[in-house]
Amino acid sequence: MRFFINRKFSYLIIIHFLALSSWGQDPSNMPQRQLQAELTKLLDSGNYADAMPFFDELKIRGQDDPDINYENIVIGSPMVFPSGYMQMYAKTMDSSYISKAAEFCGSFVAKYSGHADAIKLLQMQDTFLRMDQKWNEAVQVIEKLLDPTQAFREKIEEGKRSDMLNLYLGRAQCYHTLQNWVKGEVAFRELLTISDEARDEDKAAYAISCLTEMFVVTKRVDEVFPLLPRLSAETPARYDMRLNVNLMQGGDQLKEKGRFVEASLLYALTMTAEEVKNYYTDRIARISAEKSRLSSFLKNPNLPKRRLSILRDKDNALTMKLTTAKSHLAIAEKTASFTTNLRWSKASNFQDTKRFWESFWGFYWLYKEDPDNELAEDFIYAAFASANTVKFAEKSFELGEQYLANKNWLKYGSDVTNIMANAYRLEAEKQAAIAEGLQTALSTLDKEKAARAKQSSEEQYQRFFELCDRFLEKDPGNKYAVNFVNMMGSVYFKQRKFDQLLEKFAGYVAGVPEANKGYINNQSFAEGPAMPSALYLSGISLLSTGKFEEAKPLLAPIVGVYVEGLPLADGTLSNMSQYEEVVDE
Incomplete structure (x- = not known):
């Protein structure tokens, strides 16, 4: 076909x-x-x-x-070349185009310093060098433009005020990044002055953040406080990683000097690395979306030249902001998280300022939200101790039992066991008193309450003795051994259970001493600090049951010494209630 x-x-x-x-x-x-x-x-x-x-x-x-x-x-047409390189950078994000743009601007002005576009090209060169993080070169360009002895400054002042403001901002940014505090202090203060005159809050906030960091690094932290009210605004400068690290360090400096209230102000203003990351991640997304919308407008072939020029300038400005935001995000991602250190500093500082409830919750959630942290033992102990300080019994028991359940935690084991045993003893006595007070109750509700209190008291006593026995078996030579012996003695005496005391302490079974039983017959215990207390309590128990002759061998080794403040010179206890009061203390 x-x-x-x-x-x-x-x-x-x-x-x-x-x-x-x-x-x-x-x-x-x-x-x-x-x-x-x-x-x-x-x-x-x-x-x-x-x-x-x-x-x-x-x-x-x-x-x-x-x-x-x-x-x-x-x-x-010199402006075409740097603009072209920046458009290529915006398309490819290849930083070599930034370097080419900066190089063109510098070489052109070096040849044709009197050209009508020379000032504009130098301003562009400064921007490109900062985008390329060549801070020393950038600040040299800026200082040339701001030099009152050269014609550049006069011409810039005749133009837009924003051009001059951007130069002051760039100079401050360079010295801040280079940590050149000598030249930087002048640059930061001048930026703050001109920003306030222009009512530019973002640039003023950046100047304040630079001054704050400088004061902390140079140990002039007292000069930070007049600036603090202006650091609370939501600006990019507020989320500068270095600023926030230095705010925390400033708080630490004040804390070391005992200025806890002032330290709390700096801690409260400190943003964590995670907060900084979230902020710049969101900022990058917003700027990218705005650039995308702007790109759609720029594709319109019918745009007037003036409108096109304005939009391209805006696109370049957005590119600069995007590059800066990405730089901040990269720094935040490389910065090791200091959130844990910050939370610990805040909680301990609350403790120092006697804001005990805030301190407790700070330590509590620090442990609860990161139980696998290598410092978890410190966290839970701090929370446990704080719970005891504010007398939060429920959390004290919860945290104490969690600590004791972890066999790998040994650093504070003696303290925790001692505090927990005493807490169980006091709670058992409290419940026993409630049960005793309701013995003659007639109503069903009161009888049920009495039964619950009695059962609770028995359970608390059981746990109390478990902790005491476990501790004395494991570490009879520990300084806390005396406390455990005295606490158990107090309970036995209050309950008049002398037989149980004698069995546990002296090895008496059915009234007959056995050489292989009882604490006083344990060689490790006998060499420890609690031996005098055990002998004394055993001897007094025998006296209380009428066994005077059997008491003598136990009391003889300790005649003339003091046990917990009780005189033993005559070998007798003059007042039994006095003993119980001292042990309770």
């Missing part, structure tokens, strides 16, 4: 393919007239990035063609 195509249609197809081939054509393959025409179109549309290869080709051709004066082309 044959196909027939009319001439008109075939002509259109040929034109179409020719057009396609010209659109994708390399500038090096274009005739001079076509190259210039295509370049003009790109420049008119503001597409400087795609125009750069055409300029490169003109430069090459100008070396052999005297009719092409490439130098005059550059002099005639």
Whole structure:
């Protein structure tokens, strides 16, 4: 089958393919007239990035063609080149284009310092160098522009105030990053003054953050306090990683000097690394979305030149903000988390300022939210001790039992066991008193309450003795051994259970002493600090049951010494209630 195509249609197809081939054509393959025409179109549309290869080709051709004066082309449109490089950077995020833009600006102004665009190019060079984090080079450019002895400053002051403000901001940023506090202090204060005059809160906040860090680093922390009210605003400067690390360090400096209330102010203002990350992650997303919307407008071929120029300047500004935000995020991600240290400092500082409830909850949640932390033992002990300080019995028992259940925790084991045993003893006595007070109750509710109190008292006593026995079996030579012996003695005496005391302490079984039983017959215990107390309590128990002769061998070794403040010179206890009061204390 044959196909027939009319001439008109075939002509259109040929034109179409020719057009396609010209659109994708390399500038090096274009005739001079076509190259210039295509370049003009790109420049008119503001597409400087795609125009750069055409300029490169003109430069090459100008070396052999005297009719092409490439130098005059550059002099005639110098702003095109850095703008083109920045458009290429915005498309590719290849930082080498930033370096090329900065290099072009510097070399052009060095050759043509009197050019009408020289000041603008120097300002652009400063921006590019800061984007490329070449702070020393950038600040040299800024100082040149701000030098009152040169003509640059006078011309800048004749223009927009924002240009001058941006230079002060750039200079402060450079000295801040370089930690050059000598020159930086002047730069920070001048930025704050000019920002306040311009009512630019963001730049003023940055100046304050720089001054705050400088005062902390140079140990002039007292000068921070007048600035603190202005650090509370939601600005990018508020989330500077270095600022927040230094706020915490400033709090530590004050805490070491005993200035706990002032330290709490700096701790309260400190943002964690996680908060900084979240802020800049969100900021990057917002700026990227705004750049995307702006890119859609820039694709409109019918935009007026003035409007196009404004939008491109805004796009460049957004690119700068995006680069800065990414830099801050990178720093935050590289910074080791100091959240735990900050929370610990806050909680301990609350303790120092006698804000005990806030201290307790600080330590409590520090442990609960990070129980696997390598410092978890310190966290739970601090929370446990704080719970006892505020007399929060429920949490005290909860934390104490959790500590004792972990066999790997040994650092505070003696303290915790001692406190827990005493707490169980006191709670058991409290419940026993409730049960005793309701013995004659007639109502069913009171009888049930008495039964519950009695059962609770028995359970508390059981746990009390478990802790005491376990501790004395494991570490009879510990200084706390005396406490455990005296606490058990107090309970036995109050309950008049002398037989149980004698069995536990002296090894009496059914009234007969056995040499292999009882604490006083244990060699390790006998060499420890609790031996006198055990002998004394055993001897007094025998006296209380009328076994005077059997009591003598136990009391003889300790005649003339003191046990917990009780005189034993005459070998008798003059007042039994006196003993119980001393043990309770």
